[in-house]
Amino acid sequence: MESPVGLRERKKAATRQAVHEATLRLTVEHGFDHVTVEAVADAAGISRRTFSNYFTNKEDALLYGEEQHIGALVQAVRDRPAEEPAWAALRAAMAQFAERMAPPEREWAIRTRLALRHPSLLARQLANHAALERDLADAVATRATPSGEPVRPFVLAAAFLASLRIAMRIWIEEDEARGPGAVIDEIMEEMGRRFT
Amino acid sequence: MESPVGLRERKKAATRQAVHEATLRLTVEHGFDHVTVEAVADAAGISRRTFSNYFTNKEDALLYGEEQHIGALVQAVRDRPAEEPAWAALRAAMAQFAERMAPPEREWAIRTRLALRHPSLLARQLANHAALERDLADAVATRATPSGEPVRPFVLAAAFLASLRIAMRIWIEEDEARGPGAVIDEIMEEMGRRFT
DNA sequence: TGCACAATGGGCAATTTTGCACATTGCGCA
């Protein structure tokens, strides 16, 4: 499945991930402004200087995970069989993508959202989101849709991402003890009726 | 208490310790001859080449822990108050030395002893033991003893180490659920009556 | 208002780790 990556690259990836996670954890715990690069470096077991070798600043380190997820999701869509209809491909990619990551905990999800709501991060997140929407539209552009107008892929991608956001919001707000995947399924199902 | 060691040195020490522990664990599990340097390096998360940067061979890596303990014990004796009598210093050093390391588990101790009983290790262990005896004798040479003949320090050190070996043997063989420290105390007490 | 100071970004050299090549050694098996 994976290409035979050497020790060097594996360690680099592990360090990058560790730095990202340390940044996220400390930010959720203390707030973005109260976390220093030095504290992150300490938590990740590297020097402050080495932090700079991996990320140019805290924002990069913090959003790295999200950007990874975005890339992975887009790739998952691209990897779906070419003949699969657009909406089905999006849902299937989401499903196999979701099962690859640890099930998020409600409390943590809430705190993370709060932590990420920070001025110096918003612009970047907006841009990421736009890029994701564009890439998803790209990835399903050649697939079958109910009617098949040229503009449709963008609408599809937007609807898909909107469903995702809505599902997360509902999951966070509701009391039921079900995972986010279940809510996502529900909303996707509802939204999907309009696009299949 | 500790000198302000930098990140670099701390990491080096950690790696060296990790390599040693990986060597010990794999040796106990599979036997000295069935453990390759490569396997040790993998288990320690470093490359085979880096192993060579820390130890010249498996023997070194395996006996590193023991040699560390030896050094620590000798140092502990040296750190005792100068006016403390010889045997008391040895016992006190042993006590404070023992409480610094994790309480060994019987099964593990047995396996370790067996694993270390290997031709290519024996000579080195003998030498280490002799050195320890010499260093301990040195460390108590200036201290008060019951009669104070010049040769006495060597006898003292030998008796001390013999007590240690006997205590370990008894501890390994007996069924009682007490730690090795208790047995050591008992034997030291008995042996000590002849030297105080 | 201006200064002291912490945080940061990045240049640079020293040190460490890695990957690779090559020679040597010891052992099992044809």
Next chain:
DNA sequence: TGCGCAATGTGCAAAATTGCCCATTGTGCA
């Protein structure tokens, strides 16, 4: 008995990490 091969030790260059440096920026306090 001799060959094939895995394991090992080591030289070397590339890459990564660290420590130390200094300039810049932002902030709180005198």
